[in-house]
Amino acid sequence: MKIIFKDLCKYFGRVKAVDNLNLEVGDGEFVALLGPSGCGKTTILLMIAGIYKPSKGFIYFDERVINDVSPKDRKIGMVFQSYALYPHMTVLNNIAYPLKLKKVHRKEIKERVQKVADMMGIGELLDRKPAQLSGGQQQRVALARALIKEPEILLLDEPLSNLDARLRIMMRSELKRLQKDLGITTVFVTHDQLEALTMADKVAVVNSGCLQQFSGPDELYNHPKNLFVAGFIGSPPINFISVSLQKSDGRFLLKNRYLQIELAKKIGSKAENNSTSSEILLGIRPEHITINKKEGIETEVYVVEPLGRDILVSVKLGKSMIKVLALPSFKANMGDRVRLNFNLDKIMLFDKKSEKSLLLDKD
Amino acid sequence: MRLRQKPRAALAYLALIVPSALILVGFLWLFITSFSIRTEGLRSLGWTLSNWSFLWKSPFGPQYPSIWWVTLNTLVMSLIMTLIVVVVSSMTAYALSRMKFTGRKSFLSLTLILHAFPSVTLLIPIYFVLIWVSKIPVIGRGVPLLGGLGYNTIGGVALVMVAFQLPFGIWVMKGFFDNISWDMERSALIDGASRFRVWWEIMMPNIKPGIAALSIFSFITGWNAYLIPLTFTAGRAGKSAVLSLYLQNFISESVMTEWNAVAAVGLFQLIPVVIFFLFTQQMLLNIYGGGKKGGV
Ligand SMILES: Nc1ncnc2c1ncn2[C@@H]1O[C@H](COP(=O)(O)OP(=O)(O)OP(=O)(O)O)[C@@H](O)[C@H]1O
Ligand SMILES: [Mg+2]
Numbered sequence: 091m092k093i094i095f096k097d098l099c100k101y102f103g104r105v106k107a108v109d110n111l112n113l114e115v116g117d118g119e120f121v122a123l124l125g126p127s128g129c130g131k132t133t134i135l136l137m138i139a140g141i142y143k144p145s146k147g148f149i150y151f152d153e154r155v156i157n158d159v160s161p162k163d164r165k166i167g168m169v170f171q172s173y174a175l176y177p178h179m180t181v182l183n184n185i186a187y188p189l190k191l192k193k194v195h196r197k198e199i200k201e202r203v204q205k206v207a208d209m210m211g212i213g214e215l216l217d218r219k220p221a222q223l224s225g226g227q228q229q230r231v232a233l234a235r236a237l238i239k240e241p242e243i244l245l246l247d248e249p250l251s252n253l254d255a256r257l258r259i260m261m262r263s264e265l266k267r268l269q270k271d272l273g274i275t276t277v278f279v280t281h282d283q284l285e286a287l288t289m290a291d292k293v294a295v296v297n298s299g300c301l302q303q304f305s306g307p308d309e310l311y312n313h314p315k316n317l318f319v320a321g322f323i324g325s326p327p328i329n330f331i332s333v334s335l336q337k338s339d340g341r342f343l344l345k346n347r348y349l350q351i352e353l354a355k356k357i358g359s360k361a362e363n364n365s366t367s368s369e370i371l372l373g374i375r376p377e378h379i380t381i382n383k384k385e386g387i388e389t390e391v392y393v394v395e396p397l398g399r400d401i402l403v404s405v406k407l408g409k410s411m412i413k414v415l416a417l418p419s420f421k422a423n424m425g426d427r428v429r430l431n432f433n434l435d436k437i438m439l440f441d442k443k444s445e446k447s448l449l450l451d452k453d
Numbered sequence: 454m455r456l457r458q459k460p461r462a463a464l465a466y467l468a469l470i471v472p473s474a475l476i477l478v479g480f481l482w483l484f485i486t487s488f489s490i491r492t493e494g495l496r497s498l499g500w501t502l503s504n505w506s507f508l509w510k511s512p513f514g515p516q517y518p519s520i521w522w523v524t525l526n527t528l529v530m531s532l533i534m535t536l537i538v539v540v541v542s543s544m545t546a547y548a549l550s551r552m553k554f555t556g557r558k559s560f561l562s563l564t565l566i567l568h569a570f571p572s573v574t575l576l577i578p579i580y581f582v583l584i585w586v587s588k589i590p591v592i593g594r595g596v597p598l599l600g601g602l603g604y605n606t607i608g609g610v611a612l613v614m615v616a617f618q619l620p621f622g623i624w625v626m627k628g629f630f631d632n633i634s635w636d637m638e639r640s641a642l643i644d645g646a647s648r649f650r651v652w653w654e655i656m657m658p659n660i661k662p663g664i665a666a667l668s669i670f671s672f673i674t675g676w677n678a679y680l681i682p683l684t685f686t687a688g689r690a691g692k693s694a695v696l697s698l699y700l701q702n703f704i705s706e707s708v709m710t711e712w713n714a715v716a717a718v719g720l721f722q723l724i725p726v727v728i729f730f731l732f733t734q735q736m737l738l739n740i741y742g743g744g745k746k747g748g749v
Pocket of ligand 1: 102106107125126127130134
């Protein structure tokens with residue numbers, strides 16, 4: 091089932107929890123809502139579920155407006171951040187509850203619960219109470235309860251955030267696999283970018299109620315639409331350097347006191363067309379900078395942090411700090427003079443005022 | 454740590470033992486007196502069972518209801534009151550805790566005001582209401598056991614008791630509902646439950662300690678009630694008398710108050726409450742222990 095948001099708003103008094111959201115989640119797609127805490131992710135989910143009514147705008151399931159449809163008629167399964175299991179019921183009754191409400195025959199309930207429980211690997215825990223389960227097991231029970239009524243839409247509100255790091259990585263792939271096997275349209279809320287990028291087909295980045303960008307993980311990482319997305323996605327985070335864009339003899343140059351970079355003509359002219367002023371921001375990810383001792387922009391090593399697979403070198407360029415991912419073979423000490431080369435295919439340019447990317451095609 | 458905890462525990466015990474001892478002495482006196490001809494302090498001046506004779510023959514003559522009839526009245530009144538208070542408070546409190554509707558805030562403050570309101574001032578208006586209700590056929594005064602809902606009936610007294618108890622009940626239950634996570638309820642709504650089922654199948658089982666506490670509290674209030682039964686029944690000789698009124702017979706009717714008999718009836722009234730309390734004490738404690746863990 092498709093989910094379409096049209097000019098969706100939700101206000102709590104004066105707080106704009108969701109502001110003019112336009113988004114389309116395709117049938118069978120796995121979409122992540124990514125954003126910092128308090129940006130309105132849960133609110134969006136609860137509007138899909140029908141718990142909150144939109145203040146403005148519409149939600150469509152396929153072609154049908156469902157603003158006023160009650161939660162129980164929406165064919166939705168939801169896993170809450172707190173799991174929200176019913177503490178007074180056994181695992182069996184927890185999972186069976188949606189079916190019981192649908193007045194499914196007792197024998198069928200039993201069979202279906204057993205099937206889902208086995209699929210989730212909690213077949214042995216059916217007689218326990220939720221308080222007697224570990225966090226990971228509770229999460230599976232919650233997922234089983236959401237799946238048992240064979241929903242057409244699955245909503246997951248930070249389902250992995252209460253798990254320890256190892257279990258989280260395991261569940262990440264399991265969830266992704268499960269979603270693909272079942273083919274249920276899924277909206278997944280997280281504030282962990284790695285989770286969003288690795289699991290989802292498409293990621294919607296949200297900040298203070300506004301959609302920032304909605305695209306595939308690759309696009310999001312390599313072509314962020316604005317400063318917020320560029321800065322939010324990626325770890326270690328992207329470097330921003332203040333530069334001015336200059337044109338001389340048909341060549342485009344990015345310049346400040348410490349560096350000078352020549353841009354390809356295509357990029358340069360696009361940036362020039364899109365920008366409102368010559369003062370712009372250059373964004374470059376740490377892995378798109380190479381570091382050596384012979385040629386490039388001159389800098390000084392500030393600190394070196396080994397990350398295991400590679401090392402993170404912070405260098406000083408004037409007053410600002412730039413982070414560079416270097417191979418483990420790179421050896422440097424604090425205070426060494428080193429030189430940087432930017433991968434010019436990967437640089438991003440942003441307008442300082444509008445914070446928009448200057449490399450997008452105008453639409 | 455041990456060293457510091459020991460004197461602390463001792464102090465706590467001391468603080469508990471001293472007032473408990475005082476109260477216990479009172480009960481001891483009650484017990485001894487009820488089995489004595491006369492007493493001097495805690496010393497009995499001769500043992501007897503005659504103070505308890507009210508159990509098998511009415512001490513004031515046959516036109517007065519027997520102790521067992523009065524006890525039944527008290528029981529029926531307390532149980533009905535408890536039932537209504539618990540059901541109505543928990544439904545009202547659920548709505549107040551979870552739903553948005555106009556007038557919710559004012560309703561809440563109104564219940565609080567009512568709770569603090571000196572109910573005595575309402576006795577006379579309520580008297581007129583009950584007299585008026587009595588004039589309604591059947592439900593006014595024609596129901597067996599209850600009598601009805603009007604003046605001088607068990608049902609009428611219970612109804613007034615309920616009214617006075619509800620603000621308290623609503624506030625207590627609202628506190629318990631407020632403590633239950635919203636997610637659980639939302640989850641049930643998405644699972645397909647109606648509001649009523651959410652209340653009954655999801656919320657109520659999770660506030661059992663609250664229900665228990667309110668039930669016990671209401672029952673004891675009903676059992677011990679004096680002012681309201683006194684005002685709204687024809688008095689201690691009437692068919693609708695409750696235990697507290699029966700006790701009053703001894704004090705004013707006889708020329709000389711027979712304190713030993715008063716003690717016996719007092720003890721009689723006390724026994725069920727004590728037994729009840731012994732069994733439910735754990736539940737009352739539960740409220741403060743916060744019996745929830747995990748899963749929520
Ligand atoms: N019922 C409510 N009443 C008033 N304000 C609310 C309510 N629910 C959410 N808000 C506000 O709306 C904003 C968005 O909240 P929401 O719960 O959707 O955030 P979130 O993105 O899910 O955050 P988190 O990652 O911390 O769960 C917040 O500012 C929050 O304070
Ligand atoms: Mg949230």
